[in-house]
Amino acid sequence: MRVGLFVTCLVDLVRPRIGFAALELLEAAGCEVVVPATQTCCGQPGWNSGDRPSARALAEKVIAEFEPFDYAVAPSGSCAGMIKTHYPELFAGEGAWLARVEALAAKTYELTDFLINVARLERVPGRFAGTITYHDSCAGLRELGVKAQPRALLARVAGAELEEMKDSEVCCGFGGTFSIKFGDISAAMAQTKCDRIHASGAHAVALGDLGCMLNIEGRLRRMGDATTRVLHIAEVLTAKP
Amino acid sequence: MQLASVHFKQRASGALADKHLQRTLKRFGSGFADKRAAARQAFGEDAFEVLREASAAIRDRALVDLDAWLLRFEAEAVRRGSTVIWAEDAAEACARVLEICARHGLKKAIKSKSMLSEEAGLNDALAAAGVQPVETDLGEYILQLAGEAPSHIIAPAIHKDQGEVSELFVKHHGRPKSDDIAQMTREAREMLRPHFLSADLGISGGNFLVAETGSVAIVTNEGNGRMVTTLPRVHIAITGIEKVVPTLEDLSALNRILPRSATGQEIENYFSILTGPKRSGDADGPEHMYVILVDNGRTRLVGSELQSMLRCIRCGACMNHCPVYQTVGGHSYGWVYPGPMGSVLTPVYQGLENALDLPQAATLCGACQVACPVKIPLPGLLRKLREMQMERGLRPRAERAAFRAWAYAAQRPWLYALATRIAARVLQWMGGRRGLIARLPFAGGGWTRGRDFPAPEGRTFRELYRAGRRRQA
Numbered sequence: 078m079r080v081g082l083f084v085t086c087l088v089d090l091v092r093p094r095i096g097f098a099a100l101e102l103l104e105a106a107g108c109e110v111v112v113p114a115t116q117t118c119c120g121q122p123g124w125n126s127g128d129r130p131s132a133r134a135l136a137e138k139v140i141a142e143f144e145p146f147d148y149a150v151a152p153s154g155s156c157a158g159m160i161k162t163h164y165p166e167l168f169a170g171e172g173a174w175l176a177r178v179e180a181l182a183a184k185t186y187e188l189t190d191f192l193i194n195v196a197r198l199e200r201v202p203g204r205f206a207g208t209i210t211y212h213d214s215c216a217g218l219r220e221l222g223v224k225a226q227p228r229a230l231l232a233r234v235a236g237a238e239l240e241e242m243k244d245s246e247v248c249c250g251f252g253g254t255f256s257i258k259f260g261d262i263s264a265a266m267a268q269t270k271c272d273r274i275h276a277s278g279a280h281a282v283a284l285g286d287l288g289c290m291l292n293i294e295g296r297l298r299r300m301g302d303a304t305t306r307v308l309h310i311a312e313v314l315t316a317k318p
Numbered sequence: 319m320q321l322a323s324v325h326f327k328q329r330a331s332g333a334l335a336d337k338h339l340q341r342t343l344k345r346f347g348s349g350f351a352d353k354r355a356a357a358r359q360a361f362g363e364d365a366f367e368v369l370r371e372a373s374a375a376i377r378d379r380a381l382v383d384l385d386a387w388l389l390r391f392e393a394e395a396v397r398r399g400s401t402v403i404w405a406e407d408a409a410e411a412c413a414r415v416l417e418i419c420a421r422h423g424l425k426k427a428i429k430s431k432s433m434l435s436e437e438a439g440l441n442d443a444l445a446a447a448g449v450q451p452v453e454t455d456l457g458e459y460i461l462q463l464a465g466e467a468p469s470h471i472i473a474p475a476i477h478k479d480q481g482e483v484s485e486l487f488v489k490h491h492g493r494p495k496s497d498d499i500a501q502m503t504r505e506a507r508e509m510l511r512p513h514f515l516s517a518d519l520g521i522s523g524g525n526f527l528v529a530e531t532g533s534v535a536i537v538t539n540e541g542n543g544r545m546v547t548t549l550p551r552v553h554i555a556i557t558g559i560e561k562v563v564p565t566l567e568d569l570s571a572l573n574r575i576l577p578r579s580a581t582g583q584e585i586e587n588y589f590s591i592l593t594g595p596k597r598s599g600d601a602d603g604p605e606h607m608y609v610i611l612v613d614n615g616r617t618r619l620v621g622s623e624l625q626s627m628l629r630c631i632r633c634g635a636c637m638n639h640c641p642v643y644q645t646v647g648g649h650s651y652g653w654v655y656p657g658p659m660g661s662v663l664t665p666v667y668q669g670l671e672n673a674l675d676l677p678q679a680a681t682l683c684g685a686c687q688v689a690c691p692v693k694i695p696l697p698g699l700l701r702k703l704r705e706m707q708m709e710r711g712l713r714p715r716a717e718r719a720a721f722r723a724w725a726y727a728a729q730r731p732w733l734y735a736l737a738t739r740i741a742a743r744v745l746q747w748m749g750g751r752r753g754l755i756a757r758l759p760f761a762g763g764g765w766t767r768g769r770d771f772p773a774p775e776g777r778t779f780r781e782l783y784r785a786g787r788r789r790q791a
Contacts, residue, residue, distance in 0.1 A: 084779050084780075086728075086738075088779060089738060089778050089779040089780055090738050090741060090742055090774055090778055091742075091745075091772070091773075091774045091775070092774070092775060093775055093777065093778060093779035093782050093783075094775065096779040096783070097779075097782070097783075112783055114731070114780070114784075115731040116731075117727075117728040117729075117731060117734045118724075118728040120725075120728075122721065122724060123721055123724070123725055124701070125682060125701060125704070126704055126708070126713075126717075126721060127701065127703075127704030127705035127706070127707055127708035127709075127713070128705075128708055128718075128721045128722075128725070129705055129708075130725075131721055131722065131724070131725030134725060134729055135725060135728055135729065138728075138729060166698075215681070215682075215683040215684055215685075216684070219683070219684035219685070219687075219688055220684065244348065246685075247641050247683075247685070248641045248681045248683035248685065250641065250645075250681060251681060252680065252681025252682060252683070253681075253682075254678075255678070255679070255680065255681050255682075256764070256765055257761050257762065257764035257765050258678055258679075258764060259327070259330070259675075259678070259679055259764070260763075260764030260765055260766075260767050260768055260769075261330070261331060261334055261767065261768055262330055262334065262642060262645055262646055262679070263681075263765075263768070264767070264768025264769050265334055265645050265768070266641050266642070266645050266681075267768070267769060269641075269645070290772075291771065291772050292769065294770075294772045295754075295765070295769035295770045295771055295772055296768070296769045296770075298752075298754050298769075298770045298772070299768065299769050299770045
């Protein structure tokens with residue numbers, strides 16, 4: 078099957094290695110992976126900030142770029158959720174567009190969801206020594222039902238041991254522009270999350286979204302914790318010892 | 319109630335800096351949410367979801383023909399001896415209550431919890447007219463002594479700990495200090511008892527209005543609601559017009575989901591259906607029963623894209639599950655209704671421009687929507703309000719320009735590639751050896767005040783992927 082990899086704007090800019098990890102995993106699952114060169118952003122910043130026209134323009138671009146593939150996969154619950162659950166709202170009542178949107182939404186997946194439920198990846202290439210706790214990113218969890226999938230994959234990583242934290246489903250406080258507009262509240266929420274991570278005793282926290290990753294890592298480092306690793310699930314699944 | 323929602327940021331900063339409040343908020347933590355989860359599990363998770371679906375449908379059915387159900391309610395209530403009064407806004411609601419007080423010569427009002435009374439500022443209006451209002455819900459009673467507003471719609475004094483309440487009681491009751499909660503509760507009860515017996519007016523809210531019988535349904539846990547509505551010679555129920563449901567059957571469905579969603583109880587300690595004043599032969603009950611149906615902005619929601627907000631049954635589940643509410647507490651929101659439901663209601667009832675921060679002060683994490691017993695799409699409504707702010711030019715010029723610039727670049731891949739190429743390098747350089755940026759310029763300062771920003775790796779995925787492919791070729 079041909080998969081269009083939606084790298085996402087944050088991975089592209091901040092952590093390209095996560096994009097390559099996703100690529101490796103999809104190929105390990107036997108997919109032919111294509112990375113459309115013109116891709117940029119799914120339009121979520123505009124959508125969540127009330128700038129519907131800009132969200133709309135970017136959505137049209139994403140639809141054109143990804144509809145040729147059998148599947149569109151993103152290493153992000155937030156961006157996949159934008160396409161899957163919010164694009165249909167964005168084009169509500171527009172017959173021709175809506176048909177295209179719904180077709181794309183139906184074949185768009187968050188990475189771990191795709192690996193488990195579509196590609197049925199059995200063996201993961203990663204090896205990891207240590208305990209990992211998993212933070213459930215909001216959009217993946219509540220919009221796409223991503224909960225068991227990353228845990229099932231983690232269980233297949235040699236050496237990795239999952240240690241659940243309390244309130245793993247509670248938001249870390251990122252919230253897109255919220256993290257800048259209400260920086261103090263956002264940081265206080267991140268602190269609560271970091272306390273939970275520490276209480277779990279895990280060496281690393283894994284998660285499925287870049288926003289949470291930057292937020293949690295940024296707060297941990299500011300607190301003086303230089304050792305707890307903050308990793309995207311794709312990095313853990315492809316980790317080399 | 320005084321509107322302070324424009325000061326959300328300052329109030330939230332104060333709340334974050336208040337160590338005592340932070341401790342109290344942390345202790346409250348996920349208490350209600352855990353109880354709801356347990357109740358949901360006991361009910362059966364699938365069955366609970368069916369009940370949520372049914373509850374939303376019941377509320378929608380009432381709202382679609384709101385005018386018709388309200389008229390039906392009025393006709394049935396009047397037929398059973400109640401007097402129904404319509405009030406367009408807060409001021410009119412207060413004026414109608416005062417007219418009733420004057421008509422019957424009423425001097426003391428005992429009150430059970432009513433958020434509409436808070437909306438209307440009824441206590442101040444009563445006091446100004448020489449009618450003494452006495453709150454009898456324990457939480458509201460504590461706040462009345464403290465001169466504070468509720469910070470939660472079902473647990474109004476949740477921001478106060480036992481120590482603060484002890485001190486309040488010493489100051490106002492003039493009795494020796496007690497730290498024993500059972501003893502303190504007994505003391506409050508002893509203080510309230512004479513008021514219950516001497517009041518000539520009882521004021522309650524209404525959890526639901528039942529159209530087919532003209533009844534007001536009230537749930538409480540302390541039993542005060544029952545005394546407020548039966549002991550004094552006049553009872554006034556003051557409620558929002560959206561509270562109507564068509565039938566007793568509907569009421570029964572909603573009353574299964576309300577307590578479970580609110581406090582995790584299967585049923586509240588007291589559940590009353592009040593249908594008209596005392597009839598001949600009745601052992602007790604008021605001589606006169608009034609129902610004041612208040613609009614106060616609600617009709618603005620009817621037929622709008624925000625109409626689903628009127629489904630709300632005031633259970634508090636959204637704030638119990640809201641990580642922002644848990645972090646800044648209810649007073650930060652600056653008006654009667656805090657948390658996610660308040661962030662929708664305040665701008666709608668009080669004006670978009672008077673609560674600019676509230677729709678923005680959410681991470682859109684969706685925890686509220688999942689917990690809502692009537693499936694109100696709260697994050698979607700907040701997003702809609704953000705859209706309305708943008709359309710009406712209520713966002714800062716710089717913010718609007720930033721989004722426009724972002725969208726412009728993101729639609730032009732060559733420009734976007736160039737901009738991100740530069741940004742990745744500049745930010746990497748700023749991150750230094752540790753790869754952490756301690757201070758971002760401009761709006762980014764909001765991020766770095768409380769966190770570092772992990773620096774980019776230096777080259778974009780796009781660049782690396784292209785280079786790799788070129789090598790392969």
